[in-house]
Amino acid sequence: MSDTDEHSHRIPLRALLPMKLRLTAVFEKVPDGYIGYVEELPGANTQATTLEEARTSLAEAVELVLEANRRLAEECLGTREVIREPLSFTA
Secondary structure (H helix, E strand, C coil), X not given: CCHHHHHCCCCCHHXXXXXXXXXXXXXXXXXXXXXXXXXXXXXXXXXXXXXXXXXXXXXXXXXHHHHHHHHHHHHXXXXXXXXXXXXXXXX
8 A cells, every 4th residue: 555545535524624724703693593614614604583593503413514525526636645633723
C-alpha cells in the first residue's frame, strides 16, 4: 500500500464533527415564526414556528448540507486517488 492509498479511504462525517467549527446562525422573526440560516454555509437554512425549533432545525440542516456536499465531492472525484484528512483552523 502506498502513502496515498493509506489516505484515500473515506473519513466518516461523524469523525470530523467533533472539531470545533464556529459558524454564525442568523434568525429573523417573520409573521409565521422564524427563518434562519448560516452565513458561512450556503444552503443551510430553515423555517419554524418557534425560535427553539428553528435552532434545532438549523443544526440538522447544517449536518445535511455537509453530508450532501461530501457525497457530491466524492461523486465528482470518482475513482481518482486523493488524500483526505481532517482540517481544523481558528478563524
